Amino acid sequence: MQRIAIDMDEVLADTAAHQLAWYERDFGPGLTMADLHGKHFHTLVPEAHRSRIREHLHHPAFFRDIPLMPGAVDAIRTLSSRFEIFVASAAMEHPVSFTSKYEWLREHFPDIAPSHCVFCGDKSVLGVDYLIDDSPYQLVRFRGEPIIFSAPHNVHETRFRRVEDWPDAVAQLMGTP
């Protein structure tokens, strides 16, 4: 059985939407998802707000109640019939997030066994067939077939096979376009 590793932030979890929500809570409305197109979140906010959005990412609660990416639960269920699924998160970037991320995974994806949850900063260590990730940094290092999951910040990236969303990922990977 072929094996897929799947990233959490901006792939299983709608991290960008959650960042916007926390930003709005602190600084009021103004930014929208459309503003994020082709950009990284921190480059869009005033210099004076950047330390605050870094604090959000290092807040233990931030990752606990992140919304699901639309279609993720159904997609993982479908893909599980043909692939062995690992979730691989670069949680080492935010060590306070380990427990929140793990609890979030157990809540939303109870069928993914604890043994198949991986925290690793460098996904080149994964010996699996596919990696679905939004991060060009991780995809370029990965030794299997990299698949980029569309996120606002990566829309201009052309080096990888791309899936637009979870229905597209299922269609491509299950061989039913």
Next chain:
Amino acid sequence: MQRIAIDMDEVLADTAAHQLAWYERDFGPGLTMADLHGKHFHTLVPEAHRSRIREHLHHPAFFRDIPLMPGAVDAIRTLSSRFEIFVASAAMEHPVSFTSKYEWLREHFPDIAPSHCVFCGDKSVLGVDYLIDDSPYQLVRFRGEPIIFSAPHNVHETRFRRVEDWPDAVAQLMGTP
């Protein structure tokens, strides 16, 4: 450069000694390392003590002040000149331990980058050349060359290339027996 993944408990960290120390603190002296030969810790203690030793392993502080395995720091420094080193711990067995384990690694092995610290329950996911681990369960699944690190509980295991301790591991892996 070839890559080695190295387990934490009973390999970089002297977990058995720490379990004995915590056990003695609760129940007084009696057990020694010699008693552990060929056995798992929990099988050695009276039935009535077993829930308490399980609690130790699920206590967030347990993994924070575990002693180093003798020679581990020097060995990792030496091996780093010839191999790319990852630390891979099956922390998913004890999710409260993530942060303690990570802090312990950063304290004792500051030269191992956060990107090279991996938490994974099933080490078959690692795409590296060698795995040094005390656990036959993990070694038998691993897809590279498994190397068993001697621990009291695995002395009767014969399926894997064995290193007795860190000086032996360095001698074998650096090619200078």
